[in-house]
Amino acid sequence: MSLLQSIKNSVRKRSIHVCYVNTGSCNGCDIEILACLSPRYDLEQYGIYVHNNPREADVILVTGGMSPQWIDKLPDLFDRVPEPKAVVTIGNCPISGCVFNRPGCVIDPPVSKYIPVTAAVPGCPPRPTEIINAILSAADILFKNYEEKEAKK
Amino acid sequence: MKKVVDVSLPVGPVHPCFKEPLRIKCETAGERILRTEVELGYVKKGIEKIMVGRPWQETMFLAERVCGICSVVHNTAIVGALEEISGIKVPRRAQLLRIILNELDRMQSHLLANYSYCYTIEHETLAMYLLNLRETVMDAIEKMTGTRIMSAYVVPGGVREDVPDAVISDILSALDKVETELKRYVKIFETGKLIGLRSKGIGILSVEDAKASGVVGPTARASGMECDARANEPLYVELGWHMITRLEGDNFARIMLRFDELFQSSTIVRNAIGKLEAGPVRLGGKVTAGHVKHTIEAPRGDLTYDIAVDENGEVISVAIQTPSIMNVEVASHIMMKDLASAADVTSVFISADPCIACAER
Amino acid sequence: MELVYERDLRSMKLLILKGTSQDEAVLSLAGRLGISRQHMRKILINGCDMMTLENIVPRLLAADKAAEGISDVLSIPHLTTALGLLSDEEGKAFISRVEAGESVDSVKKAIMEVLA
Numbered sequence: 296m297s298l299l300q301s302i303k304n305s306v307r308k309r310s311i312h313v314c315y316v317n318t319g320s321c322n323g324c325d326i327e328i329l330a331c332l333s334p335r336y337d338l339e340q341y342g343i344y345v346h347n348n349p350r351e352a353d354v355i356l357v358t359g360g361m362s363p364q365w366i367d368k369l370p371d372l373f374d375r376v377p378e379p380k381a382v383v384t385i386g387n388c389p390i391s392g393c394v395f396n397r398p399g400c401v402i403d404p405p406v407s408k409y410i411p412v413t414a415a416v417p418g419c420p421p422r423p424t425e426i427i428n429a430i431l432s433a434a435d436i437l438f439k440n441y442e443e444k445e446a447k448k
Numbered sequence: 449m450k451k452v453v454d455v456s457l458p459v460g461p462v463h464p465c466f467k468e469p470l471r472i473k474c475e476t477a478g479e480r481i482l483r484t485e486v487e488l489g490y491v492k493k494g495i496e497k498i499m500v501g502r503p504w505q506e507t508m509f510l511a512e513r514v515c516g517i518c519s520v521v522h523n524t525a526i527v528g529a530l531e532e533i534s535g536i537k538v539p540r541r542a543q544l545l546r547i548i549l550n551e552l553d554r555m556q557s558h559l560l561a562n563y564s565y566c567y568t569i570e571h572e573t574l575a576m577y578l579l580n581l582r583e584t585v586m587d588a589i590e591k592m593t594g595t596r597i598m599s600a601y602v603v604p605g606g607v608r609e610d611v612p613d614a615v616i617s618d619i620l621s622a623l624d625k626v627e628t629e630l631k632r633y634v635k636i637f638e639t640g641k642l643i644g645l646r647s648k649g650i651g652i653l654s655v656e657d658a659k660a661s662g663v664v665g666p667t668a669r670a671s672g673m674e675c676d677a678r679a680n681e682p683l684y685v686e687l688g689w690h691m692i693t694r695l696e697g698d699n700f701a702r703i704m705l706r707f708d709e710l711f712q713s714s715t716i717v718r719n720a721i722g723k724l725e726a727g728p729v730r731l732g733g734k735v736t737a738g739h740v741k742h743t744i745e746a747p748r749g750d751l752t753y754d755i756a757v758d759e760n761g762e763v764i765s766v767a768i769q770t771p772s773i774m775n776v777e778v779a780s781h782i783m784m785k786d787l788a789s790a791a792d793v794t795s796v797f798i799s800a801d802p803c804i805a806c807a808e809r
Numbered sequence: 810m811e812l813v814y815e816r817d818l819r820s821m822k823l824l825i826l827k828g829t830s831q832d833e834a835v836l837s838l839a840g841r842l843g844i845s846r847q848h849m850r851k852i853l854i855n856g857c858d859m860m861t862l863e864n865i866v867p868r869l870l871a872a873d874k875a876a877e878g879i880s881d882v883l884s885i886p887h888l889t890t891a892l893g894l895l896s897d898e899e900g901k902a903f904i905s906r907v908e909a910g911e912s913v914d915s916v917k918k919a920i921m922e923v924l925a
Contacts, residue, residue: 317468319491322805323516323597325467326560330586333579347464363821364461364469364489372462394510399497401824420516420597486860489821496828660875660890662867754830767830769866777864807863 300443307353307438309342311430314352314376315385318369319395319402320359323420324386328356331423341431349375353438354430357412360388360395360404373410379441381413382406383433386420393419413437457790461490465568465794468804472780474793481787486780488808495809499766504530504735507763511753512598514768515806517560520553520589521746523602529742529753530604536733542606543683544720545729548619549592549601551713551720555626556585557747558666558706558713561801565703566637568798569646577633581626588622591615606730616721623714634707647700651783651796654697663778665749665771667800670705671697677745687719688712699799706801735761746771748801772806822854825862834865841884842921852924856894868892879907883916894924 296304315328331338332345346352349372361369373382384406387393392404406412414433416425455476461469469490475482495514499507504526511526512519524546531538538546559582566575586596592611593599601608637643653663658671668675672695678684679691692708694701739756749771756764779800784793826835839849853862861868872891876884889900907916 316462317491319493321513321516322468322803326517333583334576335580335583349462362490362492394513395493397498399494401492401494485858488859660871662871765829769830773863774867777860780860
């Protein structure tokens with residue numbers, strides 16, 4: 296591992312910027328992500344910052360089962376996120392559509408049909424601690440030695 | 449849309465201040481907002497369509513997932529509507545437990561709304577205080593029902609399970625903490641000079657406009673309209689509920705009204721706990737066919753379930769009128785009209801406590 | 810990369826109008842104006858934004874309360890304050906035309922021409 300790579304690793308470990316995108320959820324998962332911000336869970340002690348701006352994000356949290364407006368906009372939003380990037384889906388909706396995936400609905404799950412998904416946190420809704428755990432473990436695997444892994448490809 | 453303006457300024461769908469996606473297209477002349485147009489469809493799921501033709505045991509859980517913030521009240525509303533159709537009796541202890549849970553839910557929803565407003569006007573310290581206080585209320589809800597959100601605690605004929613005395617004392621100590629801490633935060637909000645500059649006299653909703661658009665809940669009460677579905681429930685009046693109104697109708701009045709209601713909800717929970725007597729919490733009943741329009745007070749206003757069921761218990765038709773439909777519409781069309789600065793668009797919008805998931809279903 | 814900002818919202822607006830309570834409101838307004846449901850839907854989709862369509866039921870109820878006399882016959886409060894399809898001045902102009910002695914039917918026809 297080069298010196299530059301080890302500096303990059305240690306910086307990235309403490310600075311994960313998160314953007315959450317509600318693609319048709321019921322709000323429950325979004326509020327659990329917000330609850331992570333509270334001093335009780337203190338998301339920022341792990342170096343995770345919720346900015347909600349795709350252009351400076353490292354991790355996108357997707358909640359919801361793809362409503363019609365998002366079908367072209369979500370891949371577009373994914374393109375704007377700078378490399379390295381990861382997508383973590385929160386809740387059951389992005390995986391299966393949860394209770395909404397019934398005849399007559401307008402959503403079209405799963406999210407992985409439209410953008411590559413790194414990790415999924417099931418639950419309706421998952422607890423804040425599970426969300427933090429998922430972001431940390433996914434980011435650790437994906438961002439460590441990113442440049443060296445890219446060069447080998 | 450006729451284009452007669454300088455710039456059409458889009459806000460959203462992904463915006464740092466919005467919890468949920470929607471797009472507001474503001475027509476501006478310089479900094480002044482002339483009129484706005486709202487683009488929805490980002491969280492449309494078609495819940496009303498899914499509900500039709502399903503047994504109501506299933507729709508109970510579907511109704512809960514209309515909104516993740518006020519899931520308890522949707523559960524209570526649809527169960528209340530089905531009880532009204534079939535004439536199912538609810539024991540008194542269960543009624544009181546329902547009120548305790550609903551008021552705790554209202555407290556966490558109001559705390560979240562005020563957190564969002566403080567976060568939007570960039571008073572992050574107060575915002576984090578309020579969000580942390582919300583966790584105390586969420587703990588009380590979790591101890592009572594077993595989960596933070598989507599608890600399905602209210603079932604036809606009563607509540608799912610009884611609450612032991614240890615949990616009751618936990619709820620009381622949580623209320624103690626909320627009341628002592630909240631007094632300090634209200635003082636911070638009330639006397640903050642910069643908060644006043646960003647809030648007072650901004651986003652004014654007059655009584656005439658409020659009546660023309662059918663706005664409900666804290667947004668209407670902050671404009672001086674007396675509208676609260678709890679007035680029709682004798683048990684609430686017995687527990688010390690009274691109408692709180694304010695006359696200014698600006699952002700500051702809406703947030704302060706929510707703070708006042710937080711103290712009132714806390715008192716109602718205390719009174720309800722004082723009146724708890726031992727007894728059954730769940731009785732049976734038989735489903736009959738019928739059609740009913742059931743209205744209860746959600747944290748954001750009047751929530752109406754217009755539901756028809758056949759004799760097998762299958763839903764024939766359902767129309768859910770959530771309070772956010774009216775409040776979001778008013779916030780985006782009337783409060784934002786002639787706003788002096790484009791910077792106030794987000795704070796005015798958040799002050800009405802919008803919930804897009806409710807508004808689109 | 811293609812920018813997709815403005816897209817055709819007509820199908821989503823129709824989805825909103827197909828909701829149970831919204832459909833009833835559209836039917837009653839169409840009955841007031843004496844036109845078909847499809848025609849009413851077309852006018853609403855072209856003239857209103859999505860949030861107004863969601864909120865059509867309480868707004869029309871408030872307009873029902875405000876309407877009286879000639880404005881009730883012409884459904885002026887429904888078209889001006891409730892839905893914003895006509896401006897307030899246009900609404901007042903139509904009312905004064907009836908007060909000046911013009912027949913209600915011809916003014917109604919004029920309103921429909923403005924809407925279409």
